[in-house]
Amino acid sequence: MEALATLKLALNSNKSIVFGAECEILYSGRAESFLPAGERIVLIKQDGTILIHQPTGSVPINYMKEATHKIVEKEDVSILKSNSGDELLEILLLKIHFVHSKQFEDGAKLQLQGSEKDMADMIMKEPKLIDPDFTPVSQEEQTKYGFIDVLGKDKKGNLVVVECKRYNGDLSAVTQLRRYVEKMKETLGVKSIRGILACPKITGNAKKMLEDWGFEYRQVSPPNFMEKKDKSQLRLGEF
Amino acid sequence: MEALATLKLALNSNKSIVFGAECEILYSGRAESFLPAGERIVLIKQDGTILIHQPTGSVPINYMKEATHKIVEKEDVSILKSNSGDELLEILLLKIHFVHSKQFEDGAKLQLQGSEKDMADMIMKEPKLIDPDFTPVSQEEQTKYGFIDVLGKDKKGNLVVVECKRYNGDLSAVTQLRRYVEKMKETLGVKSIRGILACPKITGNAKKMLEDWGFEYRQVSPPNFMEKKDKSQLRLGEF
């Protein structure tokens, strides 16, 4: 079987491998799974990471990080066995449609804008987004209080805890804010600390819980320097 | 350029495509990103989903779900432009190393065991895992109280709320449990409701917060029927 020989050879090299195959897949590790026969794309990277993709959907149906791989042949079928720690993955190869391997060179890192951290940066520079009388004091306060996005105070001298969310504010965001405020109250022995949730939108239940606890909502969106441009005009190289 | 022609042809078919290319990538949508030149593997699936993988790591560096794609040629370079809703992705193709396309057939669904739901099922069948005097009443209670994994009562007639986590119990798990218990107390007008967090292990801070709130921890692991077997003996077809 030509394809199988190619695959074996590639597994003993330092190349990335991609192949198409009809296969059955078994996984045992943090959980256990079985995937009946079907045609999939398998990607094995240079660090041993293996990803199996079905022909639709964005998430791999099976995967393993930094594993070791070997082909085991029994009777008339071949099995690709992958191991990593206590986890194992077995791909029963029913038919290999193609195999391609190559050593890839890529040291580039993604430059991303619009994260929650960027929101906090923006608020530090433009405190009026939170309140006209808000003065930020510190960012990423990672002491015993937890990881507070932005900590500040208002004109009355009250401490203000700001939690940022880049998308929807939900119940979990409110309990997170509540945890920070309670912990600070307890640790500092202060009774009145304001809590503010800053996000582009918020669910109804989250808003209610926020208000029940005396916290506040501010509509703030993550910075997105191209958002006002016509995206059809976007060109590579403008970054 | 042979490879580019092959790619164009494949984009007009209903095939999955995988190709290797040196490229620069720009994304604008929910956030914005730029990835400088490097060699990557690009996967375009039959539903239009596109994934770009660097040669290491398990997560795609750029991606888009169910997008439409076209090749735009300007001067001496070609750009693969992908669109989905308000999002866009541009891949500047500096060099295409290989292209492979094929229509894949796969209707199989993953059969998975050991989820949080399986933990709840197990507790329903074996309540003594929680407490000798625990009697489960209902599962997945998704009414006004929230989505409670297992609801039951003890011999004294107290309501007991059980929250399961398949891995580590953390602060967020405790606040989730707290939210359910508080909501039930408020809705039912009952003062004493027990809250139990069931998970294989728990962080120190989570344990402390749990105890501060009068809740309890039970060490329970998700069911894993093969876990006691010697995994090296594992064979496909045993599922």
Add this chain to the structure above:
DNA sequence: GGGGAGAGATGCCGC
């Protein structure tokens, strides 16, 4: 379609 929560989550950063 929104809301809520799990995931074999993964990845990052800090201690």
Add this chain to the structure above:
DNA sequence: GCGGCATTTCTCCCC
């Protein structure tokens, strides 16, 4: 290593 938390989270389920 653990802990805490964001993620272009993604996915599923239920209302």
